[in-house]
Amino acid sequence: MTPLEELRHSCSHVLATAILRVFPETKLDIGPPIETGFYYDVDLDHKLTAEDLAKIEAEMQKVIAENQTFTRREVNRDEAVGIIKKIGQERYKIGRLADIPEGEAISFYQNGEFVDLCGGTHVKNTQEIKAFKLLTIAGAYHRGSERNKQLQRIYGTAFPTPAELAAYLHQIEQAKLRDHRKLGKDLKLFVIDDAVGQGLILWAPAGAVVRQELQTFIAAELRKQGYHQVFTPHIGRLELYRTSGHFPYYRDSQYPPIIERETLAQLAHEGCTCAQLANKLTEGDIDGYLLKPMNCPHHIKIYASQPHSYRDLPVRLAEFGTVYRWEQSGELNGMTRVRGFTQDDAHLFCTEDQLPQEILGCLALVKIILTTLGMSDYRVRVGLRGTDTAKYTGEPANWDKAEAACREAAKTLGMPFTEEPGEAAFYGPKIDFIIKDVIGREWQLGTVQVDYNLPQRFDLTYVGADNQPHRPVMIHRAPFGSMERFVGVLIEHFAGNFPTWLAPEQARVLPISDKVGDYAREVVARLKDAGFRVTLDEHSDKLGAKIRRTEVEKVPYALVIGGKEAEAKAVSVRSRAKGDEGVMPLDACVEKLRIEVATRALPEKRK
RNA sequence: GCCGAGCUAGCUCAGUUGGUCAGAGCGGCUGUUUCGUAAACAGCAGGUCGUCGGUUCAAAUCCGACGCUCGGCUCCA
Known part of the structure; x- marks a missing residue:
């Protein structure tokens, strides 16, 4: 001790x-x-x-x-x-x-x-x-x-x-003070309204900007890595999830099935009890639809929709897919534990030989994200199957291979990781990136999961060089994890002071008096034209009040405009990080912001 | 889901033992002010005090149920 x-x-x-x-x-x-x-x-x-x-x-x-x-x-x-x-x-x-x-x-x-x-x-x-x-x-x-x-x-x-x-x-x-639930409200990033439902996030315009920028950022990385974008619906037939195993393995954590009206009428006519209904659903005697708890079955069906040659592999299908899970009410927490969330999901279908390389590619994506956002305080967990065998599907031999692959890949990260039995998904082991929130609770963000089982359950194949059918291996991965949880943690990471490229409002123009209103509007138009998110503070407050408001609302740049600036076609730049940076020509200011956004520069430490 | 705590204007909160207690600051709106790097001045509007029920002459205040939030526990594909 x-x-x-x-x-x-x-x-x-x-x-x-x-x-x-x-x-x-x-x-x-x-x-x-x-x-x-x-x-x-x-x-x-x-x-x-x-x-x-x-x-x-x-x-x-x-x-x-x-x-x-x-x-x-x-x-x-x-x-x-x-x-x-x-x-x-x-x-x-x-x-x-x-x-x-x-x-x-x-x-x-x-x-x-x-x-x-x-x-x-x-x-x-x-x-x-x-x-x-x-x-x-x-x-x-x-x-x-x-x-x-x-x-x-x-x-x-x-x-x-x-x-x-x-x-x-x-x-x-x-x-x-940096709790994302407080900042989320103060900065109008997101809303949870009881009339919509517990644990269901409404992204307000400001929060939507942050999410959109993150998605645009990762989408560009995915193109570089040879992913294909797909879109799939929010529901799927129950039978699909019986095949995948989601319904039998995790039915208690799902929203109840949606049953067709005629089926319900028929069951009512037969005097079916709730217990009987549950039984019929389990046995597959009746079908229905499920709000999707995971995206993989849909992506698998896209893969399965046509034959694949080993020359096509790996096939990488990506989607910002929204999933729904019935989390226990006592577990719900702001954006970090919710009932509906969007994963930056993708499923990779590859040969066993390609597996190590593909895992590394996925890990690289996670690292790009964490590095770009300056998030270095995280830990890595390799989740292995536990002793409760009823929780897992598939053959031990495949589990052994998958676990070995995860372990080997984790070693390449060049940082310590823990191996934790019982933390695997029901279909396979995984490598998770875990971060703490402001009150010390840990949240899993990025995840990379190796899966030999779903390809088997769905009988997926590709034709090998030997002209024989072979079974592909799947990787499930989400470098952000979910957009909700990631943004929640990100709000706390930056204490609401988002880097300029993510800031909902990047610059605010502050005219000293409305005598310079025309030039102020000209500056706003110029910045908007250059693609920045900029607003004009037209209140009749004194400059100090306008600056205070800009600071409180955590806007990266205040552009102060008075008579001198109007005359010189300039702006007086005040940054969130450094305070008064002095007067510069409008063109120079545009260029300064352009570079800061293009390089996704992190916020400088405040003086 | 379980245990406990909380819920008063858009936000942050004050309301002593049930009886002008429905309030303040910020925000908002209007007017005045035209201002040089973190808060100009004044006026106005806003709440069936979480919901429903009960006790009482009288309930924001006491009791009960429910809802939601928060802190844990359990869970987390």
């Missing part, structure tokens, strides 16, 4: 000590340190409130003031059971004791009157805890399983010094 973890872990023991003093009937589960602090899971009939938290915190201060020493004691298993019974914590601690493998040391730590089954380690004395704070109460299932009782989890954090704690709390406050 690092010293910081040790401190936090000790603080969680102090928390438990205090809870037992305030609520002696509390049954304790576990209280580990975590990345941002610590928690303790407790089972208590009384619903803890914010006031309770304050009470507990006060008691913790007393425990710390009591100058309690942490002492370790190793015991054998029988003694351990005895101790747990003696302290009346059988409910969870006996189970936790059973988790400790035979042969490993079993230890208890004691501070003051509090004794806890614990592997350690701890600080020497409670007085070493100089700065802590209890943060929130949340529900958490025992052992993380929905089938178990939900306990109350108390989150807190601790630091070596009060200054560090204060800095951390300040940092949390600052982070909230």
Whole structure:
């Protein structure tokens, strides 16, 4: 354990000590340190409130003031059971004791009157805890399983010094200011309206600009890499998804099927129950349509629509395809977890020999995006199949090949990656690029997935050099992941200060008075003609107010125009990053912006 | 879906123990001002206090149900 973890872990023991003093009937589960602090899971009939938290915190201060020493004691298993019974914590601690493998040391730590089954380690004395704070109460299932009782989890954090704690709390406050849900509203990027539906994003004009620019950008890269653009509808027949496996494997995560009116009437006539209907849908006795949960079956049908020679491969079909998934209501979150989203999707059909090269091409695309946007704080995960075999389709031999291909490709990234069993798609393993949002939650953005299974399920073939039919391998990939989630994360990445090429409004012309209105309109027209997104601030405010508004709305450039500029056919440039950049000829300004946009320059650090 | 918290003008929020409590700032509109690098001045308009029901002489305020949002948990092809 690092010293910081040790401190936090000790603080969680102090928390438990205090809870037992305030609520002696509390049954304790576990209280580990975590990345941002610590928690303790407790089972208590009384619903803890914010006031309770304050009470507990006060008691913790007393425990710390009591100058309690942490002492370790190793015991054998029988003694351990005895101790747990003696302290009346059988409910969870006996189970936790059973988790400790035979042969490993079993230890208890004691501070003051509090004794806890614990592997350690701890600080020497409670007085070493100089700065802590209890943060929130949340529900958490025992052992993380929905089938178990939900306990109350108390989150807190601790630091070596009060200054560090204060800095951390300040940092949390600052982070909230760049939350995409707040900025999305402030900058009018997107809207979620309950009348439309939970988790369904309405892209307002400003947000649509950002998305459109990103799509245009990636589309150009796709052309270079030999992709073909396709378009497919938002729904497909249920039978299609029975074949692909989406319906059987993920039916609970889909919007319910759309059933044809006549079929429904017939079923009603037969007195069909809901249970029977569900059964008929599963068995394929009746058909219907599904809002598409993934684009692959549609793309597969385009591939399958004509015979392919090995000379045609790889076939790369790309589409900004919108898909719908029935995410649990408690999971929905701004733009990052939604029920309808558009993937910058593509499916590559290739020979097994071509697979490594094609994966690399996909990874390169992801890297181009991340580099262009200056996103370097991400991690890479190779998602492998887990132990629950019912979740996956296909033969183990193919899975082995696909997993090996992913692993090899990930190695070429030249950065560390983790291999995580259970994180694969049902049809194959994947390489995911994962980024944290402002409050530390991780989101999967770009993904590259290797799939031997869907080609088999759809009986896809190509004719090889031997004039025999062969099975292609598929790659599913989405370098942005979804436009919604990516833009959500991007808003936070830039704190709303988009680079000029992405900024919804790139420049705003600020006439000092309406005496120069004519020239101001001339400047706007010139910039619009050059292809920029520019507006005119015609309010009768003083310049300071106009500049303030431009700054608050995070417009990259304010172009100030007064009598001098009008006379000289010039503009006074004030940038978001540098402030007043001085007067320059209008032509020079146009050229400056043109270069900045063409090179997709990143925002300079603000002075 | 589960546990907990919240919901008052477009936005951010104030409304003590139920009784001129329906308010402020910003934004918007109108007028005056014509202004040189982060907020000119004045006036006006805007809300059935999330929804529905209940308690009460009286409900933004108390109770219940529902909806949505937020923080976690679970889930995430």
